[in-house]
Amino acid sequence: MLCYLTGMKTYYIQCIKDGPFQPKTVEGANKPEAHWSNNEKRVVNQDQCSKSIIISCLPDDIMKSAISCATAIET
Known part of the structure; x- marks a missing residue:
């Protein structure tokens, strides 16, 4: 996931x-x-964008718990 986010935008990892x-x-x-x-x-x-990318790559059962996270750092 980290490699994927770095490939998208390097500042997602910083966020x-x-x-x-x-x-x-x-x-x-x-x-x-x-x-x-x-x-x-x-x-x-940036935080919302990185959170959306993470959630879109997760299986449905894990995604449900990640949606409740307020920031990308919590996911």
Whole structure:
């Protein structure tokens, strides 16, 4: 699975290792979604994309338990 995800987009593996990306302000606080740049929105979406890829490759019985995971790192 890791090789497959790396072949798709290398940052999927980083997302799984580090958890979902959260845009921050200069001061280090979480940035409100309304202030995210287009690039930040794309990077935030990485977690959902990697989770979708993982789930699509799983057998049905395992997929049911993975769907309940909030992030790709939990799968």
